[in-house]
Amino acid sequence: MKKNRNKRIALYSVLLPFSVSLLVACSSTDTTNSTSPIRTGIPADKFDLSHWKINVPVDLNNDGKIDEIDVKEIQTYSHPDFFYLDDNGGMVFVAPNKALTSANSSNTRSELRQMIRGENKKIKTKHAANNFALAAHPYADRFGSVGGKMEATLKVDHVALRANNPNKPAAYSVVVGQIHAIKDEALIAKKLGFGWGNEPIKIYYKKWPNHEKGSVFWNYERNLPKDDPNRTDIAYPIWGNTWENPNEPGDTGIALGEEFSYTINVYQNTMYLTFSAQGKDDVKYSINLANNVDAYGNVDEKDHRMGYLADFQYFKAGAYNQCSTKSGPGIWYAGCLGTGDWQKDKMNGDYTQVTFSKLKLSEAEAPSQ
Numbered sequence: 001m002k003k004n005r006n007k008r009i010a011l012y013s014v015l016l017p018f019s020v021s022l023l024v025a026c027s028s029t030d031t032t033n034s035t036s037p038i039r040t041g042i043p044a045d046k047f048d049l050s051h052w053k054i055n056v057p058v059d060l061n062n063d064g065k066i067d068e069i070d071v072k073e074i075q076t077y078s079h080p081d082f083f084y085l086d087d088n089g090g091m092v093f094v095a096p097n098k099a100l101t102s103a104n105s106s107n108t109r110s111e112l113r114q115m116i117r118g119e120n121k122k123i124k125t126k127h128a129a130n131n132f133a134l135a136a137h138p139y140a141d142r143f144g145s146v147g148g149k150m151e152a153t154l155k156v157d158h159v160a161l162r163a164n165n166p167n168k169p170a171a172y173s174v175v176v177g178q179i180h181a182i183k184d185e186a187l188i189a190k191k192l193g194f195g196w197g198n199e200p201i202k203i204y205y206k207k208w209p210n211h212e213k214g215s216v217f218w219n220y221e222r223n224l225p226k227d228d229p230n231r232t233d234i235a236y237p238i239w240g241n242t243w244e245n246p247n248e249p250g251d252t253g254i255a256l257g258e259e260f261s262y263t264i265n266v267y268q269n270t271m272y273l274t275f276s277a278q279g280k281d282d283v284k285y286s287i288n289l290a291n292n293v294d295a296y297g298n299v300d301e302k303d304h305r306m307g308y309l310a311d312f313q314y315f316k317a318g319a320y321n322q323c324s325t326k327s328g329p330g331i332w333y334a335g336c337l338g339t340g341d342w343q344k345d346k347m348n349g350d351y352t353q354v355t356f357s358k359l360k361l362s363e364a365e366a367p368s369q
Contacts, residue, residue, distance in 0.1 A: 041085025044075045047359055050119075052112040054318070056082045057099035066100040072119045081342060082110045090355040093319035095174075097160050097350040098338030106326040106333070111318035113180075114361065116144030126182050131312040135268040136290040138310070147266035147364035150315045152177055154356040155259045156205040156214070160323035161349035164335030166208075169243040171334035173206035174352040175320035177262060179271075181223070181311035188225075194310040198223050200271065200289050202233070203262055204322070205254070205354075206243055213253030215240025216260060218273065220287065220295065223304040223311070230302040233331075236295055238275045238283045259357065264315070267364040286367075315361065319354040 043049060054069045056079050061067065069077050078084040082094045093110040101108050117123040117130040124130065133143040140146050154176055163171040183197025198221045207214025216238040224231035235242035239260070240249030254260055260277035269290040275283040287295040292303040327335035338350040345351055 041089075042076060042078050043083065043085055043091045044077070046085060046089050047091050047356075048361075049074050049112070051115050051361055053115050054083060054110070054112050055102055056110050057095055057101070057108045058082065059100055066102050070119075070121075071115050071117075079110075086355060088357075090357050091359065092157075092353065092355045094351060094353045095319045095321035096338055096340075096342055096345045097321060097323050097336045098325045098340045098345065099342075106324040107321055109318065109320040111316055111320050112359075114148075114150075114315040116314075126184070126312065128312060131182060131314050132266070133312065134266070134290050134309055136306075136309050143312070145363065147268065148315065149263065149265045149362045149364050150177065150317065151261070151263045151358065151360045151362070152317055152356055153259055153261040153358035154354055155257050156207075156254075157257060157353040157355055158349070159205065159207050159214070159256075159352050160321070160336050161209045162337040163323060164337070165327060165333065167246070168334040169331045170322040170324065171206075171336065172208055173204050173243060173322040174354060175202045175204055175322060176354050177201075177203040177264065177317045178315070178320070179264065179266070179313050180316055181308055181313050184312065187310070192310060193304055193306070194223070194308075196223065196225055196231075198231070198308075198311075200287075200308050200313070201264060201273070202320075204235075204243060206322075207253075207256065208246060208248075211248045211253075213240065213249050213251075213255045215242070215245075215249050216254050216275065217242045218285075219243075222300070222302060223308050224302075234294065234300075236285060239277065239280060261358070265365055265367070266313075267366055269309075272367050317356070317359055319352050321352040323350075323352065 053071055056067050058067050084092050086092050095108040095110045099108045128142045129144045132145045132148045133140045135146050159172050178199050179201050180199050184195030187195030202219045204217050205214055217235050219233040219235050221233050222231050240253035263274040265272040270286055270288050273285040285295045289307045290309040291307050292300045292305045294300045323336035324333055325336050325338045326333045338345050
């Protein structure tokens with residue numbers, strides 16, 4: 001295996017000048033241009049991406065959709081602006097405020113999606129074997145795994161600086177890790193109360209433009225239909241404030257460029273969370289995802305009584321920019337500025353950037369006593 005990888009690297013080094021120039025040239029027809037810096041670091045050369053695919057906010061194949069790079073392709077893939085290794089070997093994700101987005105979203109992303117199947121495309125993306133379930137799922141043995149664990153160390157380098165609706169909670173923020181449930185129309189049609197495609201966790205970093213430091217917090221989304229008025233995100237503090245608080249977090253917060261780590265460990269039916277940063281106390285939470293008891297141990301009468309018990313789930317990590325250029329009612333549409341011209345948007349600070357120094361997937365582990 002190592003011998004074949006060395007051959008691939010050797011071959012790539014021969015083709016590198018041509019492939020990089022071609023990539024930059026193609027990118028110039030979308031959101032980049034020939035003045036973009038050329039970065040040649042391939043993230044998969046340092047990080048184990050054997051069970052990840054990625055969405056990047058460009059359309060280089062001109063199919064009208066955000067580009068999706070599968071597990072096989074990502075082993076030799078980088079983008080000079082939106083997904084690359086930096087000079088320190090960090091894996092960089094960049095998402096402008098305005099660019100192509102995935103279906104049913106107004107937020108841009110440069111973000112990995114867990115693929116338990118690896119390169120085996122005989123297993124469909126939404127098949128149980130490519131996703132994980134809780135132990136309480138009635139068909140848990142059909143899934144790629146029961147639970148799972150994701151560990152990451154990262155720093156947020158930049159968040160969007162301008163918003164027309166600055167008091168919307170999502171303004172100036174980025175999601176750097178999450179668990180997503182699959183939207184399943186067939187399951188929804190059975191009226192079992194699952195398959196809505198909600199998120200039991202999203203890890204946020206938010207920094208107001210005039211603040212010295214930002215805040216890190218995580219949100220749990222009630223597992224309810226989109227049109228249910230009780231479907232909302234519940235924010236839990238880690239360092240600093242939660243997303244609705246406009247106050248300067250001061251020493252309790254996390255600065256841009258300051259590393260922090262998170263572990264999401266879904267063991268049996270419970271999600272165990274650990275957050276750590278140098279000079280700060282570790283923060284831990286646990287929440288049973290198969291009922292409606294919240295992370296403080298209180299019954300949430302407005303949540304689905306069985307939580308995410310019957311959903312297909314998967315991990316995501318990267319930069320999911322929450323500063324949408326869309327304006328509208330609700331908490332999500334901050335009306336952030338952006339032109340779609342990457343060079344202008346970068347100069348104006350209308351983007352988000354996150355750098356990971358560690359990202360690891362593994363089997364779920366029983367929590368230490």
